[in-house]
Amino acid sequence: MADVNIAKAPANDAVLPFYATGALAFLALCVLLLVSPQSLQTHFFNPHLLSIVHTAALGWGTMVIFGAAHQLLPVICEQDLYSERMASFCWYTLTTGIALFVFSFWDMRTGWLMITGGALVVLSVLLFVINVLLTSRICTRYSVQKMLIVSSSLWLLFTVVVGLLLAVNLAFPFFTRSHLDILKLHAHAGIAGWFLQLITGVSAKLVPMFLLGKAGEEKWLKYACLFQNAGLLLFLADGYLNGVGDRSLLYGALILAGVLCWMRYLWTAYKSRLRKKVDVMMKHTAFSFCCLLIAFALLPWVLYAQGSRWAMLYGSFIFLGWITGIILGKSFKTLPFIVWNGHYKHLSGKVKVPLPKHLYNERMVEWQLPAFVVALFSLALALILDNLLLIRLSLVSWLIVALLYNINVFKTLLHKTKTLE
Amino acid sequence: MNIDLTHTHVNEVMQAQNALYNVIDPELFVNVVDLGLIYHIEFPPDDHIRVTMTLSTPHCPMGEAITTGVKNALEASFPGKVIDIQLTFDPPWSFERLTAEGRQQLGVK
Numbered sequence: 001m002a003d004v005n006i007a008k009a010p011a012n013d014a015v016l017p018f019y020a021t022g023a024l025a026f027l028a029l030c031v032l033l034l035v036s037p038q039s040l041q042t043h044f045f046n047p048h049l050l051s052i053v054h055t056a057a058l059g060w061g062t063m064v065i066f067g068a069a070h071q072l073l074p075v076i077c078e079q080d081l082y083s084e085r086m087a088s089f090c091w092y093t094l095t096t097g098i099a100l101f102v103f104s105f106w107d108m109r110t111g112w113l114m115i116t117g118g119a120l121v122v123l124s125v126l127l128f129v130i131n132v133l134l135t136s137r138i139c140t141r142y143s144v145q146k147m148l149i150v151s152s153s154l155w156l157l158f159t160v161v162v163g164l165l166l167a168v169n170l171a172f173p174f175f176t177r178s179h180l181d182i183l184k185l186h187a188h189a190g191i192a193g194w195f196l197q198l199i200t201g202v203s204a205k206l207v208p209m210f211l212l213g214k215a216g217e218e219k220w221l222k223y224a225c226l227f228q229n230a231g232l233l234l235f236l237a238d239g240y241l242n243g244v245g246d247r248s249l250l251y252g253a254l255i256l257a258g259v260l261c262w263m264r265y266l267w268t269a270y271k272s273r274l275r276k277k278v279d280v281m282m283k284h285t286a287f288s289f290c291c292l293l294i295a296f297a298l299l300p301w302v303l304y305a306q307g308s309r310w311a312m313l314y315g316s317f318i319f320l321g322w323i324t325g326i327i328l329g330k331s332f333k334t335l336p337f338i339v340w341n342g343h344y345k346h347l348s349g350k351v352k353v354p355l356p357k358h359l360y361n362e363r364m365v366e367w368q369l370p371a372f373v374v375a376l377f378s379l380a381l382a383l384i385l386d387n388l389l390l391i392r393l394s395l396v397s398w399l400i401v402a403l404l405y406n407i408n409v410f411k412t413l414l415h416k417t418k419t420l421e
Numbered sequence: 422m423n424i425d426l427t428h429t430h431v432n433e434v435m436q437a438q439n440a441l442y443n444v445i446d447p448e449l450f451v452n453v454v455d456l457g458l459i460y461h462i463e464f465p466p467d468d469h470i471r472v473t474m475t476l477s478t479p480h481c482p483m484g485e486a487i488t489t490g491v492k493n494a495l496e497a498s499f500p501g502k503v504i505d506i507q508l509t510f511d512p513p514w515s516f517e518r519l520t521a522e523g524r525q526q527l528g529v530k
Binding site: 009071072074075078209212274275276277337340341344345346347348349350352355356357 | 440443444445447448449450477478479480481482483485486487489490491492493494495497516527528529
């Protein structure tokens with residue numbers, strides 16, 4: 001066939017188990033929140049909330065992103081994935097590690113169980129980083145997208161290693177700095193290093209592709225990469241040496257500048273899009289970006305206001321607004337195509353086959369967006385009012401969102417091959 | 422793709438084009454002909470059919486499905502022929518390659 005290499009999609013077992021587990025983790029996250037809504041009204045360092053946050057960050061966000069990254073790395077790097085076996089194997093270590101970690105946090109069982117969970121997560125991330133580095137090493141050309149994916153994976157490694165050290169410190173204290181200060185640095189390395197840079201890099205490739213728009217000027221993406229990394233590095237260095245204080249706002253502003261440059265890059269794709277009608281999945285993405293900006297706007301309150309509610313609100317907009325929003329939308333831009341490829345790639349052109357959009361319930365994705373918006377803003381209101389009953393009610397709507405998402409994800413995953421004639 | 426009506430194999434090229442109308446880009450829901458992905462279809466003297474085509478994005482995740490679809494459709498329409506697909510990004514695909522029908526199907530004004 002062709003003398004041009006078209007990167008082959010990796011085998012489904014390097015991708016689909018991550019989507020399935022991520023969807024179940026999202027459901028588990030909503031159930032845990034419903035079981036312990038009062039944990040949203042106390043200081044963020046409480047066992048149930050630590051368990052919930054790690055379910056969100058690792059079980060939900062990182063799990064789905066690993067699956068998507070294994071699929072998309074060949075697209076971004078224009079090469080086959082370095083090792084499918086390594087990609088498949090890290091599902092076992094990541095899932096076991098997260099389960100042990102979340103279980104240990106729930107009742108704060110510090111010790112070897114928690115440390116083993118953390119070590120398994122570190123091992124999984126190490127495998128992921130090796131795959132990213134070796135896949136991108138064989139890239140034929142430099143791109144900022146590739147650089148962002150590499151930097152995000154290195155930030156993830158940094159985050160989980162610090163996380164493991166925090167878990168060790170709980171059982172065998174050895175830190176000379178405040179545990180809570182290191183916890184804040186750990187959390188923000190994950191948010192601004194791993195999630196932000198990964199999403200920036202991947203969206204820079206995918207959004208123009210999905211909108212059929214022109215990619216923006218690369219300088220904006222370079223600035224995005226520079227500001228996001230500079231802001232985070234300064235925050236971590238200053239936070240470690242002097243504690244997290246007033247200057248955090250300055251570093252937050254630098255990271256925000258990086259976010260705005262990234263959005264400027266995407267704006268070109270949106271303005272020049274060929275498809276004028278923006279589908280519901282892209283609306284999820286647009287809404288998720290608004291949540292990220294709201295989280296930035298909340299930073300002064302997180303730093304200076306009394307009580308924990310603003311920190312809770314900030315965390316909710318990050319994990320439940322931004323990261324969840326982007327995954328809820330992008331799942332149905334990627335998963336049906338991956339599953340379709342497995343069922344129909346070899347039948348295409350021979351017989352009439354369903355299209356990827358027929359593998360899931362489109363109507364349900366349309367319901368998912370308003371349900372998600374209502375769930376998020378009702379939770380935000382409940383947190384601001386500090387009202388347990390309202391928090392419980394909003395968490396019921398989160399459970400509905402998780403059920404809608406799970407039903408659709410498993411409908412796609414369990415699809416059976418069929419022809420239309 | 423323009424078809425030269427004075428070409429020796431004009432009938433075969435038209436038959437091939439008709440077969441390729443059944444190959445749909447799974448992401449865009451438009452067939453590969455109206456998308457403008459097919460650059461040339463040639464019938465050399467041997468038992469081969471040579472298709473020069475592109476993809477809407479280099480390393481498109483659905484690239485393998487699309488090229489397999491083209492191969493399958495031509496094999497069904499021309500039993501016994503060997504299908505050679507030459508994938509090229511020179512020139513790269515652009516919106517201008519869409520046919521009027523393709524534009525309509527994509528909702529492009």
